[in-house]
């Protein structure tokens with residue numbers, strides 16, 4: 001199975017399945033001499049972990065990370081950073097019903113067809129449990145990036161949407177509610193809606209928005225490794241993601257050039273920022289902002305028609321502990337993937353300029 005490594009200088013390889021012994025990763029290419037705040041890494045994991053509130057999966061995992069290499073006296077040594085997060089709260093018997101049948105729109109069918117064998121307990125390797133390892137690496141990347149802030153927040157749940165742009169929001173409120181929406185009133189409405197959806201045994205999608213400030217001019221490697229192309233790949237690699245747009249995004253397609261162009265100030269900044277901080281695949285020093293769309297996840301607590309391995313139609317009922325809506329927990333994952341992209345390009349830029 002290829003495809004388990006992300007990045008070209010700061011490289012993360014993850015391993016592990018949702019109901020196996022453990023998940024974890026190896027980071028190769030981390031610069032030496034970085035003093036790490038290990039508590040801050042654990043805090044990022046706590047933002048992502050299952051069982052954290054009434055509107056997420058009730059699987060209760062401590063998600064405590066243990067580092068095995070690459071850090072000495074709290075400082076990176078430049079050697080591979082190996083880390084492990086033990087799985088502690090699997091309930092694998094809840095998944096025997098999907099051993100020989102496929103949940104519609106999960107990855108059961110495609111994994112079976114491609115590999116011919118599948119750890120069906122939980123989603124196995126396809127479970128978003130794997131993203132905990134991304135958060136560890138992302139938290140380290142955040143600590144390497146100088147003066148760059150990355151803030152994601154929930155801007156949509158089903159039809160409920162925050163219409164205000166990030167410039168009119170107080171993002172310091174994001175962590176003050178369990179939805180991670182910076183508008184307290186909207187957060188409450190979203191929370192009530194997710195609770196109602198959960199009661200119905202259903203799931204609902206949503207949008208995570210992200211804003212990155214303090215990025216210097218010059219990150220991004222045209223023509224194939226443009227900064228926004230890599231951000232797009234990073235976001236689309238997250239489980240359940242269906243869409244990525246940056247800057248003016250899909251709405252920009254409705255505008256005229258005279259409305260869309262970002263006119264310059266004399267210092268090279270721009271009066272508007274419909275470009276979303278990237279032009280020609282290179283950061284221009286303005287804020288980078290983007291939206292990531294998540295689908296309503298596949299496992300619903302309702303009877304559904306599906307097929308078994310032999311192609312027979314069967315009725316399946318959702319079992320196990322699942323997220324009715326993933327966006328509250330996806331916020332730190334989006335930030336982490338953004339940090340991994342930025343640290344890679346930042347290190348590349350440093351190398352090229354030397």
Ligand SMILES: Cc1cc2nc3c(=O)[nH]c(=O)nc-3n(C[C@H](O)[C@H](O)[C@H](O)COP(=O)(O)O)c2cc1C
Pocket residue numbers: 057105106107123126127128238239240241295297298299321322323324326329330333
């Ligand atoms: C934070 C997070 C939590 C998720 N939780 C669940 C879940 O509880 N149940 C589920 O069926 N899918 C869940 N998913 C989505 C599946 O992992 C994903 O749909 C599956 O791997 C198939 O991949 P795809 O949707 O990207 O095609 C979650 C995704 C994320 C990002």
Ligand SMILES: C=C(O[C@@H]1CC(C(=O)O)=C[C@@H](OP(=O)(O)O)[C@H]1O)C(=O)O
Pocket residue numbers: 018019049050057058059061121122123124126127128129130132239320321322323
């Ligand atoms: C365990 C986590 O979330 C899981 C993500 C997930 C999925 O299908 O993506 C399905 C559920 O668990 P399982 O793999 O046991 O079916 C969630 O609880 C986690 O994020 O740590």
